[in-house]
Amino acid sequence: QAQLVQSGAELRGPGASVNISCKATGYDFTRNYIHWVRRAPGQGLEWMGTIDPSGAHESYAQKFRDRVSMTSDTITTTVYMELESLTSADMAVYFCARGGTNFYSNWFDSWGQGTLVIVSS
Amino acid sequence: QSALAQPASVSGSPGQSVTISCTGTTNGIVNYRPISWYQQYPGKAPTLLIYEGSKRPSGVSNRFAASQSGNTASLTISGLQAEDEAEYFCCAYVETSLWVFGGGSKLTVL
Structure with a gap:
């Protein structure tokens, strides 16, 4: 079955960026959207x-649009999420989650274990 | 403030039923939009309970049921068990904001 495994906890200073990976296994990687939730x-x-994940399309919440980017590597079946200009408000656990095969599908049926991001000087 | 309003907390005794509401704060936000529901234990990832308004993934207990009417969606947990103590979130796709979650409801089993 589908499994998502994320990279480990990160400690960053204010103003830095963080890049979290999410490796997907157990299904056809390019069929389902991957979402990020914190x-x-x-x-x-x-x-x-x-x-x-086929690389055709990303959509971001307006709140993050100017400092987030999501990419995918179909060879390693891994999705990446980079968040820039970190502040203390970005301290959170970040999850990747598998969505449907249709952009508008409203379900996330498999989740990564979460990655803790600590922002501290 | 989330576009989906949930009660911050709900409670019930073992064996009872509880219902968690999810109300669109903008008119029409819930109408015709299939809601999904998630359960999250502290320190764990959320898990999908309900999708397309009322469907349960395989493996989810039939004690969990959901419905939508007008601008409100509801999750009902029947035959409450201690293991149901968790936080519950509704989620909707909205054209203006794409996906939004409700604020979450903490369920306490008394």
């Missing part, structure tokens, strides 16, 4: 963006 302490889930 959860900050004391907050709820927040959708950040999605990518078609």
Whole structure:
């Protein structure tokens, strides 16, 4: 079955960037969108963006549009999410999640284990 | 403030049923848009409970049921068990914001 495995925890200073990987196995990598969702302490889930792993299409939440980028590597079946200009407000656990085969599909049926990003000087 | 409003907390005793609401704060945000629901335990990744408004993935207990009417979606958990104590989130696709989550509802099993 589908499995998503993320890279480990990261510590970054304010203003730095972070790049998190999400390796997908157990299904046809290019068929399903991959989404990124984060959860900050004391907050709820927040959708950040999605990518078609075939490389054809990304869409980002307006809040992150000017400092996030999502890429994919079909050879290693890995999706990457880079977030720039980090502030303390970006301290959160970041999840990748598998979406549907259609852009508008509203379900995330397999999730990575989460990557903790700490922003501190 | 999320475009989807959920009660911050709900509670029930073992064996009882509880319902968690998810109401669109913008008119029409929930109408005709299939809602998905997620369960999240502390320190764990969310898991999909319901998709397309009322469908359960394989492996999800039939104690979880969902419906939508007008601008409100609801998740009902019947026969409450201690293991149901978790946080629950609704999610919708919205043209203006793409995907949005409700603020989450913490379920306490008394």
